[in-house]
Amino acid sequence: MRLVKRLHVSGSRSKAQPALKDFLQPFTVGILAQLNTVMTTSRGKSARFRKKQVLCSLGKLVSTIGPSITNIAPQVINFAK
Secondary structure, three states: OHHHHHHHHHOOOOOOHHHHHHHHHHHHHHHHHHHHHHHHHOOOOOHHHHHHHHHHHHHHHHHHHHHHHHHHHHHHHHHHO
16 A cells, blocks of 8 residues: 555556556446445535545546546536536
8 A cells, every 4th residue: 555655646657557547447437426426425524525535536537547538528527516
């Protein structure tokens, strides 16, 4: 875990990242649906924190997927509203 944090902070890209991008790409719409469910069902004291976590996760997902995210850009934009 420390290695992952160190690579992320330093901005270096590991050789495994393209594999992660290729793995996640087919599941992106499903991931967005799950994140949307979390956003709409969050209530109570922790709702603000939970929604902030989800939006940060969405940003990380978009940066990990890269330019191929344009295939689902309308869904991402709709989610962020």
